[in-house]
Amino acid sequence: xxxxxxxxxxxxxxxxxxxxxxxxxxxxxxxxxxxxxxxxxxxxxxxxxxxxxxxxxxxxxxxxxxxxxxxxxxxxxxxxxxxxxxxxxxxxxxxxxxxxxxxxxxxxxxxxxxxxxxxxxxxxxxxxxxxxxxxxxxxxxxxxxxxxxxxxxxxxxxxxxxxxxxxxxxxxxxxxxxxxxxxxxxxxxxxxxxxxxxxxxxxxxxxxxxxxxxxxxxxxxxxxxxxxxxxxxxxxxxxxxxxxxxxxxxxxxxxxxxxxxxxxxxxxxxxxxxxxxxxxxxxxxxxxxxxxxxxxxxxxxxxxxxxxxxxxxxxxxxxxxxxxxxxxxxxxxxxxxxxxxxxxxxxxxxxxxxxxxxxxxxxxxxxxxxxxxxxxxxxxxxxxxxxxxxxxxxxxxxxxxxxxxxxxxxxxxxxx
Amino acid sequence: xxxxxxxxxxxxxxxxxxxxxxxxxxxxxxxxxxxxxxxxxxxxxxxxxxxxxxxxxxxxxxxxxxxxxxxxxxxxxxxxxxxxxxxxxxxxxxxxxxxxxxxxxxxxxxxxxxxxxxxxxxxxxxxxxxxxxxxxxxxxxxxxxxxxxxxxxxxxxxxxxxxxxxxxxxxxxxxxxxxxxxxxxxxxxxxxxxxxxxxxxxxxxxxxxxxxxxxxxxxxxxxxxxxxxxxxxxxxxxxxxxxxxxxxxxxxxxxxxxxxxxxxxxxxxxxxxxxxxxxxxxxxxxxxxxxxxxxxxxxxxxxxxxxxxxxxxxxxxxxxxxxxxxxxxxxxxxxxxxxxxxxxxxxxxxxxxxxxxxxxxxxxxxxxxxxxxxxxxxxxxxxxxxxxxxxxxxxxxxxxxxxxxxxxxxxxxxxx
Numbered sequence: 001x002x003x004x005x006x007x008x009x010x011x012x013x014x015x016x017x018x019x020x021x022x023x024x025x026x027x028x029x030x031x032x033x034x035x036x037x038x039x040x041x042x043x044x045x046x047x048x049x050x051x052x053x054x055x056x057x058x059x060x061x062x063x064x065x066x067x068x069x070x071x072x073x074x075x076x077x078x079x080x081x082x083x084x085x086x087x088x089x090x091x092x093x094x095x096x097x098x099x100x101x102x103x104x105x106x107x108x109x110x111x112x113x114x115x116x117x118x119x120x121x122x123x124x125x126x127x128x129x130x131x132x133x134x135x136x137x138x139x140x141x142x143x144x145x146x147x148x149x150x151x152x153x154x155x156x157x158x159x160x161x162x163x164x165x166x167x168x169x170x171x172x173x174x175x176x177x178x179x180x181x182x183x184x185x186x187x188x189x190x191x192x193x194x195x196x197x198x199x200x201x202x203x204x205x206x207x208x209x210x211x212x213x214x215x216x217x218x219x220x221x222x223x224x225x226x227x228x229x230x231x232x233x234x235x236x237x238x239x240x241x242x243x244x245x246x247x248x249x250x251x252x253x254x255x256x257x258x259x260x261x262x263x264x265x266x267x268x269x270x271x272x273x274x275x276x277x278x279x280x281x282x283x284x285x286x287x288x289x290x291x292x293x294x295x296x297x298x299x300x301x302x303x304x305x306x307x308x309x310x311x312x313x314x315x316x317x318x319x320x321x322x323x324x325x326x327x328x329x330x331x332x333x334x335x336x337x338x339x340x341x342x343x344x345x346x347x348x349x350x351x352x353x354x355x356x357x358x359x360x361x362x363x364x365x366x367x368x369x370x371x372x373x374x375x376x377x378x379x380x381x382x383x384x385x386x387x388x389x390x391x392x393x394x395x396x397x398x399x400x401x402x403x404x405x406x407x408x409x410x411x412x413x414x415x416x
Numbered sequence: 417x418x419x420x421x422x423x424x425x426x427x428x429x430x431x432x433x434x435x436x437x438x439x440x441x442x443x444x445x446x447x448x449x450x451x452x453x454x455x456x457x458x459x460x461x462x463x464x465x466x467x468x469x470x471x472x473x474x475x476x477x478x479x480x481x482x483x484x485x486x487x488x489x490x491x492x493x494x495x496x497x498x499x500x501x502x503x504x505x506x507x508x509x510x511x512x513x514x515x516x517x518x519x520x521x522x523x524x525x526x527x528x529x530x531x532x533x534x535x536x537x538x539x540x541x542x543x544x545x546x547x548x549x550x551x552x553x554x555x556x557x558x559x560x561x562x563x564x565x566x567x568x569x570x571x572x573x574x575x576x577x578x579x580x581x582x583x584x585x586x587x588x589x590x591x592x593x594x595x596x597x598x599x600x601x602x603x604x605x606x607x608x609x610x611x612x613x614x615x616x617x618x619x620x621x622x623x624x625x626x627x628x629x630x631x632x633x634x635x636x637x638x639x640x641x642x643x644x645x646x647x648x649x650x651x652x653x654x655x656x657x658x659x660x661x662x663x664x665x666x667x668x669x670x671x672x673x674x675x676x677x678x679x680x681x682x683x684x685x686x687x688x689x690x691x692x693x694x695x696x697x698x699x700x701x702x703x704x705x706x707x708x709x710x711x712x713x714x715x716x717x718x719x720x721x722x723x724x725x726x727x728x729x730x731x732x733x734x735x736x737x738x739x740x741x742x743x744x745x746x747x748x749x750x751x752x753x754x755x756x757x758x759x760x761x762x763x764x765x766x767x768x769x770x771x772x773x774x775x776x777x778x779x780x781x782x783x784x785x786x787x788x789x790x791x792x793x794x795x796x797x798x799x800x801x802x803x804x805x806x807x808x809x810x811x812x813x814x815x816x817x818x819x820x821x822x823x824x825x826x827x828x829x830x831x832x
Contacts, residue, residue, distance in 0.1 A: 013595075016596075017591070017592050017595045019588070047832060048459070063832055072830065075829070075830035076827070076831075076832065077829040078827070078829070078830075079829040079830045079831075080587075080591050080829070081588070081591030081592045081594065081595045082595040083830065083831065083832040085594070085595050085596075086595040086596050086785070086832060087596070087598065099796070100560070102674070165762070168442075168738070168739055168740075169734050170433070170495075170740070171739055172496045172734065172737035172738050172739045173733055173734065173737060175433070175495065175496050175497030175737055176433050176496070176497045176733050176736065176737040178497065178501070179429075179433045179434075179497045179498040179501050179502040180433070180501075180502050180504065184733070212573065253638055286702010286703065286705060286706055286730055287702065287706065288727070289702060290702055290703065310731070311733065312702070312732075313730070313732035313733055313734060314702055314730065314732075315734070316725065316728075316729035316730075317592050317600070317729055317731060318585050318588065318589065318731070318734070319591060319593040320592065321588035321591055322584070322588050322828075323584050323587055323588045323827050324584075324740070342712070378822045409496070411739050412491070413491070413494070413495040413496070413739075414488065414491035414492040414494075414495045414499065415492075415495075415499065416463060416479055416481075416492065416499040416500055
């Protein structure tokens with residue numbers, strides 16, 4: 001805690017957008033309006049267009065949010081994706097020096113960045129650079145990621161809404177699959193962490209499931225990056241369920257990998273486009289799903305017999321900005337933004353905002369906001385705890401208890 | 417009109433399921449319960465498992481729905497996909513003889529079949545076979561298809577809910593695309609007819625759009641099977657929008673075809689799986705989207721320069737059984753089922769139920785149910801009227817007026 005520097009605030013959004021990232025943006029803005037702007041400490045709230053690009057480039061690309069009325073902010077909050085625009089830039093030392101330069105030019109004393117662990121790292125470096133240069137600026141990281149892979153957090157804003165989409169999609173798709181039979185593979189986002197794919201298990205509507213995959217409600221099989229993927233076991237699993245039921249619904253993370261940690265996707269893909277982070281592109285392409293479908297078709301076609309009906313859907317970008325959110329997610333995303341503004345007003349020198357679950361009693365889920373050091377969240381990725389997985393091809397009741405309160409009420413369906 | 421034969425009723429569901437096909441099932445059942453069952457003309461209402469398979473096979477696979485309580489029926493009605501199970505079987509003459517045999521064994525005098533134009537054709541053949549054999553049976557076709565391609569109908573149950581999904585998906589995805597830029601291709605179901613893909617245009621939130629694709633709200637470009645697809649024009653269109661905006665959202669039907677009527681999908685695909693109807697598999701595979709993305713990347717990468725960010729999502733099966741429907745669709749799907757039971761009670765010898773729009777005044781959309789000869793609906797496919805398309809790469813205001821009342825209220829979003 002220390003005396004509050006007087007100047008302007010900058011806020012930006014980074015990485016893959018979510019359905020509730022604008023809730024966090026609005027949370028910061030309204031928190032500042034009622035706090036540091038009202039007290040005269042902050043003169044202007046400046047939105048950075050396309051994240052740090054908006055402050056790093058000459059002249060800047062900034063939008064004044066200082067006097068934005070509550071009514072307008074409410075509409076923005078309910079709008080999916082990043083209203084300021086986002087960026088995939090992962091600033092290195094030099095880039096961070098440019099950011100600091102832009103901040104000084106605009107007299108930024110409070111820096112808020114909404115994003116994943118890369119964004120926390122940007123905050124950390126900029127914070128350090130400012131300190132080295134003797135320029136007083138306070139950096140706050142506001143969590144966001146559908147991957148749910150930030151350390152120090154029970155879960156992250158954006159995850160619950162995407163999980164709700166994945167659950168609903170598997171509910172509808174399971175009924176579709178049951179009506180016509182065959183094998184259905186659904187590829188879900190999640191490069192390092194399986195949380196989002198695991199949400200498919202909520203489509204079953206029950207906590208406990210059988211060790212025998214053929215006795216589980218759909219999805220019968222779920223594969224996540226945390227559990228080594230063995231192609232032979234996968235094909236045996238599918239064969240077991242399909243032979244017993246004439247159908248099989250499978251959820252699979254885009255980031256499944258073998259025992260050596262090598263991703264399965266690129267091994268099945270035709271092309272291998274690499275993004276700015278050196279990662280092979282897995283989303284926005286149906287290649288992993290199609291590759292798995294080909295493998296299943298090949299393995300399960302009897303000699304001289306008919307190939308089973310195998311279909312693959314890659315959920316792709318629909319799952320992260322679907323315009324119907326989990327209500328808890330929307331509230332919490334707003335809350336982490338407000339909390340960041342509050343920490344700034346309270347004189348904190350910088351932090352990463354966190355979500356802590358305080359009650360998981362059924363029907364009485366509660367959470368509160370905390371803070372962690374930027375360095376504790378930056379770069380690190382959280383993986384699913386071991387007890388969220390079961391039997392190499394399933395998700396446990398422990399995950400159900402963890403995730404169910406977050407996605408909100410689900411529809412109930414009938415059966416003939 | 418004639419004396420009503422006494423006996424049992426059979427009901428089945430056929431083809432690709434929809435989010436509201438169980439509404440039609442329940443409509444028929446409750447219509448019969450209150451009509452021909454109450455009057456003692458129909459003894460049993462028998463559900464055929466997996467469509468005509470459930471009656472054609474020895475012994476049959478039938479479920480008694482006669483006394484099913486209204487409360488149970490209501491839950492079934494709100495359940496996506498075909499609760500009785502569905503089938504892709506397209507019965508030939510011999511198969512239809514087996515169906516008739518099953519009907520005689522079970523004393524079926526009223527035959528209801530919910531499905532597309534293939535199902536209408538099954539009704540037609542079975543009807544004829546029964547007449548030839550001097551067996552009195554009345555066959556009713558209840559319309560269903562997300563493709564919206566049945567003749568004699570203003571639109572068909574299942575379409576509006578799928579259209580709502582496609583619209584919402586494009587709304588969220590347009591904001592996603594705007595936040596990070598690049599080219600986004602969305603492949604929508606629709607082999608012969610472009611209605612469902614055209615629904616992407618509702619995501620714009622406005623009727624009229626510019627001749628210049630770069631001046632339209634997203635989706636900037638929309639391609640349907642009814643308009644010949646010219647690869648060079650497509651690439652020029654994308655280049656025009658991307659050069660102007662740094663982004664481009666594209667909706668494309670899985671069934672787009674060239675001027676000679678040859679589908680583009682198979683021309684870009686690795687494998688060429690053929691289904692029971694002799695069609696190459698287009699859904700449940702990301703191949704068309706990936707193929708178009710490859711072509712765009714190749715064409716738009718400057719010599720020695722950086723490839724643009726191009727992503728493709730194939731909406732696949734999610735769009736047909738998404739568990740949140742258009743409310744008008746749900747009501748009409750229930751209504752066509754009830755109407756079929758009513759026509760049976762009124763002594764009609766057989767018909768295909770139709771939907772007629774009676775008012776399109778904004779805020780006062782109305783429809784009623786009619787009937788057509790089975791032969792007028794059987795096999796024929798309806799295509800989009802010419803005036804639903806514009807400029808070779810766009811959808812018109814006339815389509816907007818047609819489709820908007822069906823999908824129901826859409827969310828409103830903000831912009832910074």
